[in-house]
Amino acid sequence: MAKDETLLETLQRRGISRRSFLKFCASTASLMALPPAMIPAVARALEQARRPSVIWLSFQECTGCTESLTRSHSPTVEGLIFDAISLDYHHTLQAASGDAAEAARHAAMEENFGSYLLVVDGSIPTANPGYSTIAGISNHDMLLETAKGAAAIISVGTCAAFGGIPHASPNPTGAVAVSELITDKPIINVSGCPPIPVVISGVLTHFLTFGTLPALDELGRPRAFFGQSIHDRCYRRPFYDKGLFAETFDDEGAKKGWCLYKLGCKGPTTFNACATAKWNNGTSFPIQSGHPCLGCSEPDFWDSGGFYKPLSTPTRDIGATLIYGAAAGAAAGVALGALNQARKRSAVKAHQPVSVDDLEKGGSQ
Amino acid sequence: MTETEFLMWVRGPAFQVATLVFVVGVIVRLLEILLLGRKANLAEARGSAMAGGLRTLLTRMWPDRGTLQRSTFTVVTGYVFHIGLFVTIFLFAPHILLIRDVFGVGWAALPTAIIDATTVVTIITLLAVLVYRLRDPVQRFLSGFQDYFVWLVTILPLVTGYLAFHRIGLSPPMLLATHILSVELLMVAFPFTKLMHAFTLFMARWYNGAIAGYRGVRS
Numbered sequence: 001m002a003k004d005e006t007l008l009e010t011l012q013r014r015g016i017s018r019r020s021f022l023k024f025c026a027s028t029a030s031l032m033a034l035p036p037a038m039i040p041a042v043a044r045a046l047e048q049a050r051r052p053s054v055i056w057l058s059f060q061e062c063t064g065c066t067e068s069l070t071r072s073h074s075p076t077v078e079g080l081i082f083d084a085i086s087l088d089y090h091h092t093l094q095a096a097s098g099d100a101a102e103a104a105r106h107a108a109m110e111e112n113f114g115s116y117l118l119v120v121d122g123s124i125p126t127a128n129p130g131y132s133t134i135a136g137i138s139n140h141d142m143l144l145e146t147a148k149g150a151a152a153i154i155s156v157g158t159c160a161a162f163g164g165i166p167h168a169s170p171n172p173t174g175a176v177a178v179s180e181l182i183t184d185k186p187i188i189n190v191s192g193c194p195p196i197p198v199v200i201s202g203v204l205t206h207f208l209t210f211g212t213l214p215a216l217d218e219l220g221r222p223r224a225f226f227g228q229s230i231h232d233r234c235y236r237r238p239f240y241d242k243g244l245f246a247e248t249f250d251d252e253g254a255k256k257g258w259c260l261y262k263l264g265c266k267g268p269t270t271f272n273a274c275a276t277a278k279w280n281n282g283t284s285f286p287i288q289s290g291h292p293c294l295g296c297s298e299p300d301f302w303d304s305g306g307f308y309k310p311l312s313t314p315t316r317d318i319g320a321t322l323i324y325g326a327a328a329g330a331a332a333g334v335a336l337g338a339l340n341q342a343r344k345r346s347a348v349k350a351h352q353p354v355s356v357d358d359l360e361k362g363g364s365q
Numbered sequence: 366m367t368e369t370e371f372l373m374w375v376r377g378p379a380f381q382v383a384t385l386v387f388v389v390g391v392i393v394r395l396l397e398i399l400l401l402g403r404k405a406n407l408a409e410a411r412g413s414a415m416a417g418g419l420r421t422l423l424t425r426m427w428p429d430r431g432t433l434q435r436s437t438f439t440v441v442t443g444y445v446f447h448i449g450l451f452v453t454i455f456l457f458a459p460h461i462l463l464i465r466d467v468f469g470v471g472w473a474a475l476p477t478a479i480i481d482a483t484t485v486v487t488i489i490t491l492l493a494v495l496v497y498r499l500r501d502p503v504q505r506f507l508s509g510f511q512d513y514f515v516w517l518v519t520i521l522p523l524v525t526g527y528l529a530f531h532r533i534g535l536s537p538p539m540l541l542a543t544h545i546l547s548v549e550l551l552m553v554a555f556p557f558t559k560l561m562h563a564f565t566l567f568m569a570r571w572y573n574g575a576i577a578g579y580r581g582v583r584s
Contacts, residue, residue: 312459313466325388333396
């Protein structure tokens, strides 16, 4: 694949028809909430887009994000858009290894300084640089070095975006998100464990079309995909509104596909496109297959009070608090009662009857 | 502190502290009243104190005609917002889940559309009650800071709950956290304000009836 080949040429060479290409442009535009008038602009920009250089760094991660993006679909236009970027460094996918791999990274950085996209998956350990290294370079140093010439950084997955599972309490490696180390570059967080492939291709399409990053929410996530909660777009929402819930994983409610709120669904506080874009080519998503949402695209989802605990329940043992509270209250109440009784008794004892004579005596003084 | 951390704090330590203050406070105040004791009544009983007490407990659940005619607004709005509070607190599915999580017992919930409508009616009624309190010269004269404070901590969970359910204004985690926090405020204020009437009401009602019953008269 020649470096200066446009995306349209790449797609044509791959046998993608203009019809499917335009369909992709239309669906991407609508997914990103762009007006229909923008579809030709998206198509034009993509047709002429030169393959941007992308450097992909994998730090403390499980490779789930890469798996999600590369293996979730058999060839689709999204997959080809992904192919159509020039992925110059990705130590899981590239053939080169050792010094040759690092040389490829340095070459890409020098050649495209200031214009390459940096994709990061995985969190960065800060407690000890030795906890995660690539070619003897600590994650921390590699990130700082590679970020210098990047036009923008895409943090793929919850680990890179918010620290994710390595960041979970007690966070033994001192794991942090990319945004905690890099503050002078535009960062887009594509969270999820793993994130939805179409979100990545959507962000890339936006970048290729407009040369900018899409509108982001307060957590740095593209609004077009993370603007609505799972709960608001969930097909099981009518059951929530009717008060029809699955109580266990195998009761009648579960079989009838009722709401999973009582089984700990985090849909109401989770923002992602799972309920609309879905997974495996739009086949299904966790709730559709009968499991509550874990809230994986939110910060600290691992420490959010238990996957199977309903959102409205307290995270601590309130039963024990009640018992201890009642005991303490009873003790304090009895003590206070005794004190009041004693005060009453001493008041009675101190009471001196006053006669008319006493009063007259008092008056004459 | 991220939004998730804030929600976790509200659902965790903050709720625990609020529960502790609520439980200790309510029990201390109840014991303080009960342990005060009463002087032995030396008069001969002309009727049953217990029967009189129990009868009054029931008869005062419903207003007598005179009171209803004199204070129609107060009586009607009083019933509406108390029933509204009961329905929204105890018959909304997420609330029942909390109760079941703590006490191990639960019951059937009402559909959210009914809870939603009840919430709106309760909020409107509470607003009407406040307006009435401010406009009526006698009520305004009798009202102090605590009356307005108690009104505020009662309406806040309703308003924040309504906003959280409809997702208005803030992000859902923040809305949920704000709602739970407003309930925690109510729980902390509860034992030390007039809100204690929820616990002392029936005690006091029984006592009134018992005095009358002992004397052999109807209360």
